[in-house]
Amino acid sequence: METMVESKSSGFGSNDLQADAELSLSEFTTFLQEIRDQPAWRAKADREMDYCDGNQLDSEILARMSEIGIPPAVEPLMGPTIDAVLGLEVKNRGDWKVLPDAQNDAEDVADALNYKLHQAEARSGADVACSEALSAQIKVGIGWVYVGKESDPFLYPYKVEDVHRNEIFWDWFAKPDLANARYLIRRKWFDRSIPKLMFPDHAELIEYAGSGWLGLDHTTLTVDGGTSTGLYVAEDQERGWSIEEQEWRDMGRNRVCLFEVWYRRWDRVTVLKSPDGRVVEYDKRNAAHVAAVAGGMLQPELAIVARVRLAWWMGPHKLSDTPSPYRHNRFPYVPFWGKREDRTGAPFALARGMIYLQDQINALHSKSQWMMSARRVVRTKGAVIGPDELFRQEVARPDADIVLDAKAMREGGIFKVETDLQLTQQQFQRLHDSREGLRRVGGIYSEFQGQNANTTSGVQFNSQVEQSNQSLADILDNFKTARTAVGELLLSLIIEDSIGRQESVFINGKGIRPDKTVVINEPALDDETGVRYLNNDIERVKLKVAVDNVPSAVTFKQQQLSSMAEAFKSAPPQFQPIMLPYLLSLMDIPDREDMVRAIKEVGDSASPEQVKKLIDQAVEQALIKARHELEMAKIKQQQPVVDAQVRKLISEAVNKGVEGMFSATQAANQIALMPTVAPVADQMLRSVGMHDYDQPPIVGGVPASVEPVALPRNTDPLTPTNPAVGLDRGIKGGQQLQGAISK
Known part of the structure; x- marks a missing residue:
């Protein structure tokens, strides 16, 4: 129905069930215990990210290398190799484009939303956030982006930012898009002063609980009454809580950890489906809903729907629990998935297969450097004068000065210094193979990085680049899906803030198309029914807007x-x-x-519309001219020699026709129809011997008894006020003239 209004309540009876819908401490504890039992993938992800950052030698390896005299060496190939994929995203980055999902939807509304979405994309940092999420996605398998409203009124109203993977915990058994996830939790540490500002009603609780209840007078904690009873219960909750204290309280640094818990509650409700595909929840307090059901226009249906809620916890202490502040009824966090293990569902990506080869490259580098400078000595015991420690240091020097024992050498002693260059060449070959293997396991060929290594033609080069694109197609497709979800959430926030608010949006045609201004939510009145409505109602197209990517790199x-x-x-x-x-x-x-x-x-x-208009006008004028020529030919063929009585009738008809044509001409001047009326009047006046409307008749053009009526311009009182009357008089005069001629 056009007048049906969506109910903004959370459902019939939701206020009565508000307390039951809130998240309890036992349920929150269950969520944390489930997270503890999830596969241990975060430590592996941290190690993989360290390798991508170039931190590839830990303290244990460095100590072992130092013991045997091998110098540490790192060639960080993982980072630049994966960065090539990030460059591909920047190269092919596109802008979101809002498209009407149905043919009957208002394109002006879609254009206005498209402008506002582009503005939000640029000012909210959406592109940077998505690129950062892609970096984590292709390296360790998971990245996150938050889409919400900015709490600081001095900043841009929308905020899009990337979130570190170790801050987000989710329902492990949910779908990848988290559409059926029971919960999503974000953990973040704050100084105690920040939560006290966020939740001023719980400032006392945050202060005492964050400090371990230091300075609290326990003699004032009474269960029977008093202002501190809530603190007594809060302190008692900590004693029986099974979660370790260090997970939410750091007294040494004066910090506390807040848990931002987004969770779903499922409910059985009654919904109404309109013919245009919209679905709203039935509200018996809404007169439009009741009238639609009573009149049989809409049929109510039962359905199971999910409602998103938000709760804030500081350890076992609940600070807030409210319905979701957003209308889209989704979690405001978007996952960017790389790959997932089949058995466990743990995320992983390109870095996992590269670690072994990266370790091999570093080891070969270190060992090659060591072997190029190493010296192997074969000597008879006692052939060298001095302690062995000094000898080893001396023989390693390029300008070594070694003193041999003459007596030992005369008695057949041996002293030789050898270097194995052949073994060093083998190490170098293995190093080259490891470098190429690291790219292959990631599906990134050297041509993809702009290096023409083994290709001999441009066709082969492009083929190698295309193979890299194919091997990365799965990850890049996941990125496109996640980025589209970010755009949808951002668009929903824009629509939410624009509902019911009249606004003019200027759309720049950039010289190609005409500039235009679209007014959304403009109040209007239906002339037929008298019903007031909003023209370009942005709320009506909320569910009929798609987001597409348009490359803009x-x-x-x-x-x-x-x-x-x-x-x-x-x-x-x-x-x-x-x-x-x-x-x-x-x-x-x-x-x-x-x-x-x-x-x-x-x-x-000219635009296509202007060209079409010009063509139509030219065709119309040609048709009018052809009709007039045909009529004049008939008149000339049928005009007999008439007597005086016929001449008199013609004279009277001509006088009336001229007078009517003059009025018609004046009417045409008023209604801008001269290109159409003027040729008709001109032909008819010329047929009676007049060259112009204000000129006397041509002598000999008509019988002398014809006396045209000379009317001055703009003297007819009917012409300025009612041009249609003058036009009607002209038509009637022409008809009388035609009748007289026929007689």
Whole structure:
């Protein structure tokens, strides 16, 4: 129904069940225990991220290398190899585009939302947040992005930021998009002063609980009454809680950990489905809902729906528990999935398969350096003068000065210093193979990084790049899905803030299309029913908006420019003026839009609507001219020699016709119909011997008895006020003239 209003309540009877819907301490504890029993994947992810950051040698390995004299060496190939994928995302990054999901939806509303979404994308940091989430996605398998409203009124109202994976805990058995997840928890540490500002009603509880109840006078804690009874219960809850204290309280640093718990409650409710596909929850307090059901226009249906709620906990102490502050009824955190283990569901990505080869590369580097500087000595015992420790240090020097015992050498002593260069060459070959293997396990070929290693032609080079794209297709497709979800959440916040608020949105056509201003939520009145409604109601299209990706990177624009330039060269000359503004719009030049507008004005290029209008006018004028010529031919063929009585009838009809034509001409001037009326009047007046409306008749054009009525311009009192009357008089006069001629 057009007048049906969505109910903003949380459901019939929801207020009565508010207490039962809140999250209890036992249920919250169950969530934390489930998280504790999840697969231990976070430690592996931290190690994989360290390798990507170049931290690849721990203290134990460095100590062992120092014992045998091997110098530490690191060639961090994992980071640059994976960064090539990040560069691919930046290269192909696109803007969100709002499209109406149905043909009958208002395109103006979609254009207005598209403008507001682009503005929010740029100012909320959405692109940077998605890129950071992609970095974690392709390295360790999971990244997170938060989409919500900014609490600081001096900043942009929407906030999109990446969240570290170790802050987020979720229902392990939920779908990847968390559509059926029971809970999602974010843990974050704060100084005690921040939570006290966030929850001023619990400032005393936060102060005492965060300090371990130091300074609290327990003699004032009474169960029977008093202001401190709540503190007594809160302190007692900590004694029986099974979660360790260090997970939420740090007295040494004066910090506490807040748990931001998003959870779902399922309920059986009655819903109404409208013919246009919208679904609203039935509210018996809404008169439109009751009337629609009573009139049989809508049929109520029972359904099981989920409601999202938000609770804040500081250890066992609940600080807040309310319905979700957002209308989209989804968690405001979007996961960016890389890959998941089949048995456990643990996330992983490209870094896992690269670690072994990265360790091998580092080991080969260290060992190669050691072997190139190592010296192997074969000597007879006692052949060298001095202690062995000094000898080892001396023989390792390139300018070594070793003193031999002459007596031992005369008695057949041996002393030789050897270097095994062949073994070093083998190590170098293994190092090269490990470098190539690290790229292969990640599906990233050297050509993908811009290195023409083994290819011999451009076709082979492009083929290798395409193979890399195919091997990364799964991860990149997951990224596209997650980024679209971020855009949908951001769009829902924009719609939520725009509901019922009239706003004018200016849409810049950038010289290609005409600039326009769209007014959304504009109050209007139906002329037929008298019902007041909102024109371009943004709430009605909330469920009919899709988000699509439109590439906007510099390289993509360059490709478009090259393709457009080739098409422009090969286009026929008559089409090139039409294509030129579109070609210029792809160029990054100053004042591009002004140049496009100037070219269109000079070229007198018309829009398709204007061209169609001009064609229609030309056809209409041609048809009018053809009809007049046909009528005049008939008149000339049928005009007999008439007597005086017929001449008199013609004279009277002509006088009336001239008078009517004059009025019709004046009416045409008033209603801007001169291009159509003027040819008709001109032909008819010329047929009676008049060249112009205000000129006397031509001598000999008609019989002398014809005396045209000379009317001055703008003297007919009917013409200025009612042009239709003058036009009607002209038509009647023409009909009388035609009748007289027929007689």
